[in-house]
Amino acid sequence: MRVLSGIQPSGSLHIGNYFAMMKRMIEYQNNNDLFCFIVNYHALTTVTDGKALAGNTFNAAVDFLSLGINPDKAVFFVQSDVPEVTELTWILANQTPVGLLQRAHSYKDKIAKGISPNHGLFSYPVLMAADILLYSGEKVPVGKDQKQHVEIARDIAIKFNNIYGDILVIPEPDIDKNVATVPGIDGQKMSKSYNNTIKIFAPEKEIKKAVMSIVTDSTPVDQQKNPDKSVLFKIYSLFLNNDERGELRNRFLTPGLRYGDVKKELFGRIMDYFAPFRERREYYMNHREEVIDTLESGAKKAKKEADIVMEKVRNATGINYRKVR
Ligand code: ADP
Ligand code: TRP
Numbered sequence: 001m002r003v004l005s006g007i008q009p010s011g012s013l014h015i016g017n018y019f020a021m022m023k024r025m026i027e028y029q030n031n032n033d034l035f036c037f038i039v040n041y042h043a044l045t046t047v048t049d050g051k052a053l054a055g056n057t058f059n060a061a062v063d064f065l066s067l068g069i070n071p072d073k074a075v076f077f078v079q080s081d082v083p084e085v086t087e088l089t090w091i092l093a094n095q096t097p098v099g100l101l102q103r104a105h106s107y108k109d110k111i112a113k114g115i116s117p118n119h120g121l122f123s124y125p126v127l128m129a130a131d132i133l134l135y136s137g138e139k140v141p142v143g144k145d146q147k148q149h150v151e152i153a154r155d156i157a158i159k160f161n162n163i164y165g166d167i168l169v170i171p172e173p174d175i176d177k178n179v180a181t182v183p184g185i186d187g188q189k190m191s192k193s194y195n196n197t198i199k200i201f202a203p204e205k206e207i208k209k210a211v212m213s214i215v216t217d218s219t220p221v222d223q224q225k226n227p228d229k230s231v232l233f234k235i236y237s238l239f240l241n242n243d244e245r246g247e248l249r250n251r252f253l254t255p256g257l258r259y260g261d262v263k264k265e266l267f268g269r270i271m272d273y274f275a276p277f278r279e280r281r282e283y284y285m286n287h288r289e290e291v292i293d294t295l296e297s298g299a300k301k302a303k304k305e306a307d308i309v310m311e312k313v314r315n316a317t318g319i320n321y322r323k324v325r
Contacts, residue, residue, distance in 0.1 A: 002169070003028045004035040004137030006079065006128075009056035010043040011192035012199040013063050015270070016182035019238050020143035024176060026068040028141065034074040035135045035302065036064065041079050041086070041127060045120045046193065061291055063201060066281040071294045079131065081299035084306045088130040089123070091317060095159045096126050096152075105148055129153035133160075134306050136169040144180035145189065147173045164316040168309070179238065183231045185214045198235070200274055201281055211267040216259040225259075227252040232259060236266045239273055 005025055007017060028034050038060045040053060047053045057078060069076050079085060101107065104125055111117055132140060132153045140150045150173035157168040181189055184196030191197070198210045214232050219225050227233040227249045237245050251257050284291055314320040 001032050002136055002138045003032040003141065004132060004135055005141050006037045006039040006131055007060060008039050008043045009060040010046050011056065013060060014190055014197035014199050015238065016190035018200055019179040019182060021141055022064065022067055024141045029070055029074040036069055036074050036076050037079050039079045042124060045124055061295055062281060062284045065284055066277045071298055075298050075301045077298035077302045078295050082302050082306050084310050085130045085134050088134050089127045091313060092129055092156050092160065093123060093126050096156050100152060100155060101125060125149050125152040129156045132171045133157055133168045134309055136309060137171045138169060139174045140171050141174045144175055147175060167312045167316055183234050185210055187215050187231045201278065204271065207270060208267050211263050214263060221258055222255045224255055225252040225257055232262055239269045
């Protein structure tokens with residue numbers, strides 16, 4: 001099955017990105033035909049510092065490689081290295097009702113926060129639809145916040161096919177219920193844009209500071225704590241198996257637990273979990289050319305796939321005027 005997803009290089013990647021998307025992608029590469037990309041055109045909607053965008057794009061690639069994406073198994077590349085995606089975006093824009101984009105939660109949330117929207121932000125889901133449809137993605141692993149965007153891609157593909165014939169593959173979102181929304185250290189959704197993340201590869205001190213500032217309630221030490229309402233419990237659970245999670249639940253329910261102790265344990269757990277990946281990251285940071293070569297050869301493979309779909313799309317829409325039907 002063709003599994004495909006992308007991640008924005010809009011800041012340092014965090015454990016919400018890892019558990020909801022990156023870890024699952026890395027698992028999928030073993031038994032599926034995986035396309036994995038860094039969506040730098042999308043990041044233009046929020047990052048206006050060119051140097052920062054270029055740096056974040058490279059770092060996101062290094063992060064993914066360090067965490068285990070294997071370019072021999074997966075097609076791994078940067079979105080803008082296959083510029084056909086912008087051509088398809090324009091073509092799909094003509095099958096995208098304005099109302100569909102106006103109903104997008106992510107767009108509405110940004111407006112509610114007072115951002116004055118530009119056309120890029122408004123048409124963000126059309127570019128994302130192009131990412132998915134250009135490579136005939138069937139299954140799209142994402143966090144819950146991206147479900148609606150994948151559904152928009154479906155709607156656009158169905159509309160296009162109704163007009164031009166059965167050309168585009170209809171995608172499905174793939175969400176892991178256990179990690180649908182990872183909370184940030186302040187209890188809101190963890191997000192690069194809210195400054196509430198635990199970064200995967202930040203210096204040890206910074207990770208410790210973030211973990212120690214996870215919000216907790218003011219239940220006194222000698223009373224039971226409620227694990228189901230605890231951000232600390234939710235974040236810690238990501239690193240635990242079922243038995244361990246059950247044990248932690250019992251500790252919350254037993255008077256005497258100190259949140260500070262649990263935070264220290266969690267910090268240790270996070271450092272241990274990512275330790276081998278940190279080592280690999282050092283390697284890639286010292287072999288930058290190897291990373292660029294890997295991305296370029298990934299883009300070549302991706303372009304081959306894109307050419308197949310674009311040929312059909314250009315023929316069906318009449319953009320290819322040389323083929324008069
Ligand atoms: P961010 O909101 O931090 O900028 P992105 O929008 O780049 O993250 O998301 C990259 C991937 O990680 C997407 O699949 C998204 O659904 C997932 N994701 C991001 N934040 C979370 C979260 N807090 N919980 C679950 N999934 C998340
Ligand atoms: N919008 C997604 C996010 O913010 C990133 C993305 C862009 C994407 N294109 C995609 C995800 C295609 C899956 C498939 O997380």
